[in-house]
């Protein structure tokens with residue numbers, strides 16, 4: 332049977348943007364930026380996107396486009412008889428693990444959207460949003476119900492395949508997301524404290540540039556946000572037609588992802604400053620701080636609907652790309668139909684997700700890494716080890732396993748100066764930088 336492919340390059344670009352733009356740009360970006368000094372973090376983050384992120388995204392795309400198979404199969408085809416396919420295996424495991432906790436947060440977002448739609452989150456509940464969030468996430472069944480619903484929606488689209496499923500869903504979701512985002516940002520800019528929020532986001536504190544933790548956080552965020560290192564972008568690129576070119580698409584995706592993150596910051600920080608929230612509230616910023624802000628804002632209920640619709644949609648298109656990683660692999664290797672593969676992978680991911688969700692309730696005493704709960708532990712392991720390691724291995728594969736000619740030809744870059752800069756970054760800078768940052772972070776501990 333002929334392998335599925337994207338109908339158009341635009342469809343591929345929207346799907347890859349959909350993968351990149353997710354909870355990472357809104358939920359994760361806002362609290363990581365908040366905790367790491369706002370503008371200083373933003374500048375370093377943009378540096379990492381341009382200097383490392385976009386070249387690495389192109390690296391991952393070129394492996395997928397040349398390999399024309401899932402994350403594991405592409406390495407097997409390009410480097411037969413070697414151990415390189417373990418990079419793909421790590422991606423399949425990484426994608427599965429990330430989606431297992433991601434889907435829990437998606438379930439929360441869906442629950443919030445529902446309660447904004449029926450109107451009962453328009454005012455602060457008794458005891459406040461903090462209390463109600465804690466009470467609700469610690470119950471057993473309800474969060475699982477919303478997570479289950481979310482996973483069903485993801486599985487249903489992945490079953491339909493690339494052209495008819497993932498491409499079509501993104502064709503609707505991405506433009507809708509962009510419009511919603513801009514409307515919310517314009518509203519946020521009209522708030523009284525907008526200038527303070529903007530100053531936080533755009534006026535750097537130069538003293539913070541010497542702080543290694545900000546670099547670590549910015550690099551991790553850049554990789555997470557571009558979805559690189561786990562084979563999702565590789566798998567997406569494997570469905571491209573051979574005449575669909577990579578470089579401009581890659582730059583477009585990287586820039587759009589960053590624009591989305593900045594606009595998310597413009598939506599969130601003015602609101603936080605106008606209504607006396609705390610930007611360093613951490614992960615609960617989006618689920619506790621923002622809802623209380625919405626409750627005290629004019630037309631806050633509507634803003635809440637818009638905001639959580641945005642969050643759910645962004646998360647959804649990213650979840651599609653994560654599920655596609657194991658599904659493409661299982662579909663090829665176990666001889667299961669795409670439908671069966673999607674159901675099997677979706678079920679496994681949901682089952683791991685159940686433990687993540689219970690980590691907020693009856694299993695809240697369970698810690699895996701240091702004293703982090705199950706969600707934070709998986710986020711930590713995937714974000715700090717699997718993602719950077721996956722990215723580094725792909726860079727080494729392209730920079731050292733391939734010949735220079737192969738690498739440049741498959742990157743499809745035409746301009747000589749860009750060819751050599753890209754190759755130099757991939758071959759030398761990225762592996763060394765990731766090692767240095769990893770070692771610094773271990774020593775810093």
Ligand code: LEU
Pocket residue numbers: 350351352353354355356429555556557558563649650652653
């Ligand atoms: N890039 C996605 C996001 O920003 C996450 C990735 C791991 C699919 O949410």
